[in-house]
Amino acid sequence: MQKVLFVCLGNICRSPMAEGLMKQYSKERGHILPIDSAGTSSWEQGNLPHPGTQAILKREGIDFSSMRSRPITDEDYYVFDWIIGMDHQNVADLIARAPQGTADKVHLYMEVVNGKQKQEIPDPWYSGQFEKTYQMLMEGMKPWLNRFKEGS
DSSP: OOOEEEEESSSSSHHHHHHHHHHHHHHHTTOOOOEEEEESSOTTTTOOOOHHHHHHHHHTTOOOTTOOOOBOOHHHHHHOSEEEESSHHHHHHHHHHOOTTOGGGEEEGGGGSTTOTTOOOOOHHHHOOHHHHHHHHHHHHHHHHHHHHHTO
């Protein structure tokens, strides 16, 4: 079974939104996966998702009460099959800190969306555009789930 970790900078906006949405999306399609999220920093450690992310998750009927920000650990690179960063800086940071032999697990979220493979999901913490984040994440749900099912 493929294990998935979504990663952004603080783990309060994009990655917990991706975690909640993918858990729901995959479950609705009969493919339950272990999914988590983390941050490349520890700035927000222990905090709930940002209120903007909470609003989206509430709207979609997703429980976020047990979600707490945490920084990525070396162990995560061994536990998870997919480590998916939201932007180029996340990916660069993830690759730079990857234990030997694990950097190939790191991917950019939008790489599975045709015509948008190099696009980033901008941090809504700065822009306030949580709906845009939601829309971009939804574009990747089906192609990511297909990749998880294939295991490659």
